[in-house]
Amino acid sequence: MVSCKTQFLLVFVYLWLWWTTCSHVISAKHSLKPGEKLNSKTNICSENGIYCISFSSSTGDCYLQIVRKRGDSWSVWFANRNEPVDAESAVLLLDHSGVLKIESKHRELPIILYFSPQPANNTMATLLDTGNFVLQQLHPNGTKSVLWQSFDYPTDNLLPGMKLGVSYKTSHNWSLVSWLTSEIPNLGAFSLEWQPRTRELIIKRREQLCWTSGELRNKEGFMHNTHYRIVSNENESYFTITTSNEELTRWVLLETGQLINRNGGDDVARADMCYGYNTDGGCQKWDEIPICRHRGDAFEDRLGYPSTNMESYLANSSYGPSDCQDICWKNCSCIAYSDYDGNNGTGCTFYHWNSTKGTNLASGGMKFRLLVKNTDHKGKSTIISQLPIYHFNMFHNFFNSNTKSC
Structure with a gap:
């Protein structure tokens, strides 16, 4: 006859085996499978640990973001930059129909990252060492097809392999948009775009053209210590940067309008210095x-x-x-x-x-x-002549008289 203690141990072992094999919250993987969830206490890292995706709070708001972990940690992509969620209840879920979404108890509707009218079976979302988060469908013959990828929705960072331009097949545009402020990742005032017709990069501030790179005539070349390629055909036209070593090349569009190269060297563009009267450094007249x-x-x-x-x-x-x-x-x-x-x-x-x-x-x-x-x-x-936007009083003293001069 089996003792109560033995029965308890058998039940405990069974439950432990069931939990370890059937748990739907993952931690130490680089892929998300159907039915699995990523919450605020877990993350997914790329195979070699270069990038990780997780929920992180900023100024009280919670965002799903991809962070580079090697060297200084910094965010390179946000899934919900204009729709922060509750940190305690937020989850990233890949359901059995192939829908990739963010859910939170304080939201009536989920944030849909990918949805197909036809259910997609046998899917997997994987974070690559390039920083690209890719949702793929696995086919019986062993091939894979990309359903969705984060590189198609860049935020303020341009990484090697990302595109700036347009897909003529889908009418999808690839562009960068700055943060609102240095603390708020919401959509900001500046955008970096590729103009296929004139073959140049442009920076706009709220649709006002501020800066252009000038025509880039060659299919590839160097721009501020960065190697770039230009692809133009009947399907798409885009600008992309490349890297040939482990040192990451990364362009970032700041909330001020500066386009900087995080790999060192001069600023790529200074749209913050464009006032409408000057044309130096690529600035455009208004x-x-x-x-x-x-x-x-x-x-x-x-x-x-x-x-x-x-x-x-x-x-x-x-x-x-x-x-x-x-x-x-x-x-x-x-x-x-x-x-x-x-x-x-x-x-x-x-x-x-x-x-x-x-x-x-x-x-x-x-x-x-x-x-x-x-x-x-x-x-x-x-x-x-510009009329004042607000009614301002005119004063005789700008600073308190008891301040010290420089």
Whole structure:
């Protein structure tokens, strides 16, 4: 007769074997199979551990993101950059019909990454060492077909193998869009695109053309220490960067409009220095600029203690730093700005005065961007009269009189 202790041990072993073979939450794999879930306590890493995908919180919001783990860790892709989810309940699920989705208890509807009208059987989502998260269907003859991949939906990073351009077969566009602020990965103001007709890269700010690379005539070449290729045929036209060694090449479009090469070297583009009057460095002229702005006027970083009675606010969480700069640039009574929410960099605080002459700046204090006027206005430009967007009071003192000068 089997003792109670033996029966308990047999039941325990059975339950343990069942849990280890049937658990639907994975951790130490590089693929997600039908029925498996990825939650906030687990991750999927590529075969050689170069990249991992997991849920991570940023300023209280939770995002599914791919992070490079070698060297300094940094995010290269977001699945739900405009739709943060609850960290405790968020899961990435590949169901038995081939639907790849993010679920959270505070959302009525899931975030669908891939869905097909016809159920796709025998699927698998795998994170590759390139940083690409690929959903594939496995066929009986051993072949695989790609149903969906993260490289088709880049965020602010351009990795080797990603494309900038257009698919003529599907009308799908590949482009980068900056973060809203340095802390918020939501869609920002700047976009990096490939123009097939003119064979050039362009940066736009809210659809305003700011910068172009100029025509790239060759099918491949080097641009700011980066090897690139251009493919153009009846199916697609795109620009891509390549790497020939283990040192990762990565371009990042910052929230300021800078396009930087994380692998070192000069900035690829400085759209943040394009004001509409200059054409240096690839900047593009605009048809209209405010009558009070002139060639050479530019914003510069400053530290100081602005007087609070000279402030006006725009507490809009959908506005980033470039939006604040654009509003200040277009309003002739505005001479400086900073963010409104110091925690995440959203919203705007504006400072006003009729002249920057005699302004005292402190050696410490808060950071803001001051419009430095060029007193030597040379050349002609097309200008327009710009009415103030907001009603601003004019003040005689920009900073508190008790601040120390530089």
